[in-house]
Amino acid sequence: MQVTVSDLTKVYPDGTRALSGLSMDVSPGEGVVILGHNGCGKSTLMKCLTGLERPTSGRLVLDGINLASASRRELRPLRQRIGCVFQKFNMVGNLSVLQNVLFGLMGRHGILASHALTASRESRLAAMQALERAAR
Structure with a gap:
């Protein structure tokens, strides 16, 4: 961009x-x-x-x-093409890290794409890859 x-x-x-x-x-x-x-x-x-x-x-x-x-x-x-995490993360405390990352898809793919159980395999893989990059 x-x-x-x-x-x-x-x-x-x-x-x-x-x-x-x-x-x-x-x-x-x-x-x-x-x-x-x-x-x-x-x-x-x-x-x-x-x-x-x-x-x-x-x-x-x-x-x-x-x-x-x-x-x-x-x-x-x-x-929909910008990802941003502010200083106050506003994470949902009772959800997994994966689900919090998947919430970024909600605006692009709807609410079902933002839940770990209903997200597509590709979405879950992309979220896990993002988490791995962030952990480095």
Whole structure:
């Protein structure tokens, strides 16, 4: 997925400036780490990248779609291709790790795909491979 961020700024209603003039490009297949101190804007950037927050100014383009002006209808297919785990994981405590990972499929394949017993073999395999990568 091509990501282009140009002069991105996010100021919250209380006046908190979470991002100021951020610019970066990420090419398809490229791996990127967002690293910084608490409160430097990492989570705000991720929320902007997933369309959960709208930037105050600047451009944020994913595969040719400007997220600053995208409709919900335009955001849905993009969100289905993005995986994001925030600092507060919001995991369901009484479910297995596998089921928590499978919940990411719910928006793409429906609620049955998000349960370990009813998920397809391919979905369970992909979830296990993701868990193995994360454990390395």
